[in-house]
């Protein structure tokens with residue numbers, strides 16, 4: 001069953017590493033955005049492609065969806081419920097930042113069927129929070145997780161980030177141990193990557209950004225794997241760890257090549273082999289919908305080579321690995337045979353391993369996942 005993604009492009013402030021599509025909340029054209037979103041939702045409801053589709057999940061991401069005033073967020077959730085056919089056990093996630101969570105907002109989300117809250121904590125130490133330009137304290141982040149629990153969210157996920165400027169193993173250890181003490185159902189750990197068009201990108205060009213070196217970066221990731229495994233979190237995707245049964249069903253749709261509908265600026269969709277993406281700029285998104293134009297900015301039917309690359313990339317990111325038999329059936333014997341010698345070499349290097357018909361990244365290979373995928377291509 002497909003998933004539905006909705007992008008809410010508003011944030012209370014800009015994080016210096018962020019490259020997502022968002023505008024600052026202060027002075028944001030909120031009512032115009034909501035009207036525009038309504039128009040897009042209505043046009044998807046009528047479109048032949050998504051007619052009679054039952055969705056397995058909704059993921060409201062951003063931006064910071066919970067930075068919206070409670071009545072706007074409620075209006076959006078209500079609109080999704082009345083428009084789309086959802087599976088009775090649909091997973092409904094909303095992304096949140098700790099400082100935006102009020103008891104009233106949490107209660108409203110629960111009343112509107114949200115059963116998974118994904119909290120962008122990033123760090124549980126004052127030093128890393130400050131280095132990452134986050135606007136919440138360690139205490140506020142801890143309280144956010146407890147508030148969500150008290151509000152009755154069955155699934156709580158916490159996002160953490162490693163590789164912050166000046167971050168040490170001790171600092172990261174404190175973040176990890178605090179996270180597991182709070183006992184969320186799911187933890188994502190993303191390595192900081194520097195995008196050129198961000199404040200961090202500029203600082204790096206000016207030589208003013210001191211990041212952990214490559215070995216420290218790998219050690220930070222390794223530490224996450226060890227600590228989270230010790231506390232019962234299964235490492236089911238390169239950056240994601242879950243208690244049994246708490247894997248993110250929405251993201252699994254992306255990682256297994258399923259269909260998904262994306263709404264809002266910069267949202268991507270995938271429907272029966274066709275991929276398309278909405279315009280990134282919020283102003284452009286609103287203007288187009290106000291003048292009855294399409295918001296689709298990019299569209300493609302991936303070539304066979306692109307599909308092969310994607311199958312390898314997505315398959316290897318999952319701890320279950322790439323199903324070689326299925327790969328052969330999908331792309332033909334030659335597609336596998338032509339890669340066999342590279343796979344054999346990577347196996348000897350210790351970066352991948354074969355179990356039955358599955359090809360998996362080893363512990364060593366996980367740290368260099370992108371290189372491994374590029375080699376197999």
Ligand code: SF4
Pocket residue numbers: 010011013014015018019020022062063064097120
């Ligand atoms: S809160 Fe999230 S989306 Fe908003 S600026 Fe920070 S990282 Fe980007």
